[in-house]
Amino acid sequence: MDAVWFEAEQPVVGIVDEACSDTSDDAGTRPIHVDDALEAVFADDDATIARGTLEDVLAAEPSLVVAAGESTLSAIARADPDVPVLPVGDIVGLETVERDALLDALTVALAGNATIHRRAVLGVDVDETSRDGDGSPVRALFDVALVTDEPARISEYSVSSRGKSVATFRADGVVVATPAGSHGYASAVDAPHLSSAVDAVAVTPIAPFVMQTRQWVLPEDDLTLTVKRNDTAVRLVVDDRPAETVPVDATVTIAVDGALSTLSVPDLESE
Template identity: 30%
Template structure:
């Protein structure tokens, strides 16, 4: 019996009708659906309600119903367990969602027949060190960003790669992105587009106050060190635009490739360049 986690975005599946239809399909095919306890109660399947950790660690695969934001959140939570994700789009076309709702059940049929592949996506890990003590650890599928608040002055951030000094950025912040994240915030800040299964790390200053600051691409074996080099009352480190932590003068952030990957289920022979054209030429 397959154990399948169903993770809906309740803002996109407001009446949970898609979620309920997925649960019924799984039950009809001899599988055991795993649901958040609140969602399970709302659709009348209380006995399938599970704690979050159990959903992510014990499911054979996950069905994430939402958009790219939903996938990013699910990816961080299930990465320690390597649980594959079927990403289902319930909103606008995204870079991470594999299928839309109309393709969901034929895609599940393919998965149950073994007609699918797993695409591994590199992730990043960040450690924030304050007064020589690690205070918090993050992982990200898209990017880790240091950014200033709306009313604070420009940040001054010293950047090192493997203890080699790179530059001191006087800028609105710095983006450290994966290839998956190269089409997100990094792209709008002038960073390069990188094929999503290539393993590199992209460092891009945000609105740098110089004529020469450009993106730098380094290997997945390199370790970034970012030092907050000047007092600033309003700096944050954020991961995938969803988690945040306030950072201060003299804090040090270490960023490297994570040992964990996001495993995306692929049921279509989709072309990244077709998706790129569709997304970046939208009107």
């Protein structure tokens, strides 16, 4: 549910510096420049800046985080912070602000006129082994996919929802997208576009052997994917990051694992 964001006195604005982070692989992503005008906005609101890698920024316990690029947002979602994020730049599926509008956007946000949107984040387990270093499931803000390591090599996959079989099909892979992710890569393989108001995921075969294979909108909890047969290795990819090879008959379990709060400001979002 959306809500208006109110900030306490002396906020800390975190700025993830792409030059210092491991998330600088987005095409066209570059560090957010803090000029005199932006410094003046912070001074007017008794705000301070925490800048550096994502780890450095989160350690400063920011009131909000400014982040540019899809991979930066994915990294923040994996870190699971309890802090809203102001997305900057062209990120399909999310309300963002352009770089040249960041000054106005922060002015509005620090005045308490921004809106918080809760974006579902998926947790992913492969037979409960596909976990991050802290033992938690791998997390995805946009999508989860099973894909063959070699192009045009078909494997067989099954999809189940809440313990019931949905379909079995042959394809190059299968992608599960959140509402935000359904407008990105998943859209290129004809996944349904989902509203952020829907508690569901879009599930779509990638290059299916039978062209009439369906796409599905399914509940966002207790979804399982299984590789039933493969002619080449099948890899789990989470928010465009290769995670691990998935063997035949291994169960990939996908369910909502919290949310990422993003901020939008009136009349400044880019579509």
